[in-house]
Amino acid sequence: MIALGQMRRRPAAFVGLAVALFLAVATVTLFGSLFAADVTAPDAARDAAAGPGLLVIAGAFGEIAVLVAFFVVVNALGFALRQQHRELALLRTIAATPRQTRRLVRGQVVATALLVAGPGWVVGAVAARHFLTELQGRGMAAPGVRVPGTPVPMLVALAAVLAVGLTASSVAARRISRIAPAAALTASSTEHARGGAPRLLAGTGALVGGGLLLRLSATQPPDQPDQAGQAALLGSLVLLIAVALLGPPAARALAAVLGVPVRAVAPCAGWLADANLRGYARRLSSAVVPVALLVGLSGTMLIMTSTSERAASMTATSVTSDTDVWLRQAELAMLVCFAAVSTVNTLVAVTAERRREFALLRLVGATRVQLLRMLTAEAVLTAALGVLLGAAVAGAASAAFSVAVTGSAMPAVPVATCWWIVVGAGVLTVPGILATGLRAVRGPAAELVGGGRD
Structure with a gap:
């Protein structure tokens, strides 16, 4: 309730985080769908394609996307926390523990990720079909390969983005959750x-x-x-x-x-x-x-x-x-x-x-x-x-x-x-x-x- 209350009170502070998580969901869905298309394709279709193949392309793009997404999400979440610094510091002074503070931040990340998951899935699925069409036109995927209708890539994308977001939350919330409660109220006005x-x-x-x-x-x-x-x-x-x-x-x-x-x-x-x-x-x-x-x-x-x-x-x-x-x-x-x-x-x-x-x-x-x-x-x-x-x-x-x-x-x-x-x-x-x-x-x-x- 506290996490959602903070998000309703400061929606602008979470815009950057929401956009970053949306891009992460969309890109992981895109390349996960390409991976699924290659896995479900007949062996003859895989052999007919030239170049590195869908698995290599999806893997190479996907690993870069996840690394960059982590970098961007940490950055966006850090600023979302700085916008809430006084409220989080006040919670620390009224006996909120560091673990409870980190749990609040994790709740905000999960809520934001769930909020953007639906649009991210739609954009990622549409982009996967367009990307596959381009690859087929360039001979890097066989004409018979299709993006399957399974929701597995979408669920994997959500799980991957939640893992990225929760890892980012542990990094971004480290300072506010570890300093002394009295020091937390003045920490935002100074720079170490x-x-x-x-x-x-x-x-x-x-x-x-x-x-x-x-x-x-x-x-x-x-x-x-x-x-x-x-x-x-x-x-x-x-x-x-x-x-x-x-x-x-x-x-x-x-x-x-x-x-x-x-x-x-x-x-x-x-x-x-x-x-x-x-x-x-x-x-x-x-x-x-x-x-x-x-x-x-x-x-x-x-x-x-x-x-x-x-x-x-x-x-x-x-x-x-x-x-x-x-x-x-x-x-x-x-x-x-x-x-x-x-x-x-x-x-x-x-x-x-x-x-x-x-x-x-x-x-x-x-x-x-x-x-x-x-x-x-x-x-x-x-x-x-x-x-x-x-x-x-x-x-x-x-x-x-x-x-x-x-x-x-x-x-x-x-x-x-x-x-x-x-x-x-x-x-x-x-x-x-x-x-x-x-x-x-x-x-x-x-x-x-x-x-x-x-």
Whole structure:
């Protein structure tokens, strides 16, 4: 009852989580349906198909989808909890145990997943039929293969998404459930400078793991570009997880460098924006990581595709084909959907929760126009930091892939297309922050500082 009451009181806080879980249900249903189509197909139909087959395609897409979904759900759930921080802290002060707090969060995740399961099943089933039709048209599935009418893929999708959501809830609820009840009431107004040894160790482990995956990609033989590509893509994802874990100090250092020209161009707003970003490194990292995820995964996919095409031209062999390119584009579209949801949800949540900070600045003399100038400078710096980190990950992953398929660490970079990725990151970042900021600076400043509005 308490979990559902919180959801009814703050529905906007759960929009990002609902969209992330919806995408997860739809994608797992899609690839689970393809898996079921291959299992129920006659042996003759399987033998007639060219390429890796439905099982390999569904497995490769599915594992990437689950990993990215976990990343996005943890992020979205974390912000949903931050919106409820005071209520959860108050529950802790009136004798709610850490176990009860975690159970409440799990209840919210389960309720949200059940709410979006139906639409996710419908979209996933329809997408599976369209995807199978495309594969049949490209000769990668026999004409007689059909998506079965069994509900098993849908139930498996719901079970997988619930497992992802419940695991994410244990990660996201860890801090609020473990700190002392009295400290919980003040924890939301401060930011800890240290991330703790477990976070540092996990980040270092992810960094090493990502490097090992890239080494595995680079050592694949030239006639196995698919294996090299999957290893490089997984490596880029693991490196982005390392960026998320080790993000605050890295973001603070990069912000100090990029803040110099911003302070020169806009002395007042630029100085305040730079001070805000460096002073709240964890908040900055939360905003930067989704942008880096979008740029890193998109850039890796595009550069690997371009590198494969160059390798095919150099060797006059079928290292790549139109079907390979189409599959990578489909995988890219899926990843971009998850990354875009994470980016928009994070930026909106990070900016919206600063209402009291903006109100205090207004009370000491700042105008709404000055606050929007400061937010513009912050948005530009956030986008630039995310693009730089994402580009670094994409460069490392695509270089490893290039070594495997061409023997050179210099991949073929489609500059014009990559610029569109940068533009897309800016379009998602800057308008999202400014639109939320416009809403956040409205209302009586004294009332907001005093906690009269939420």
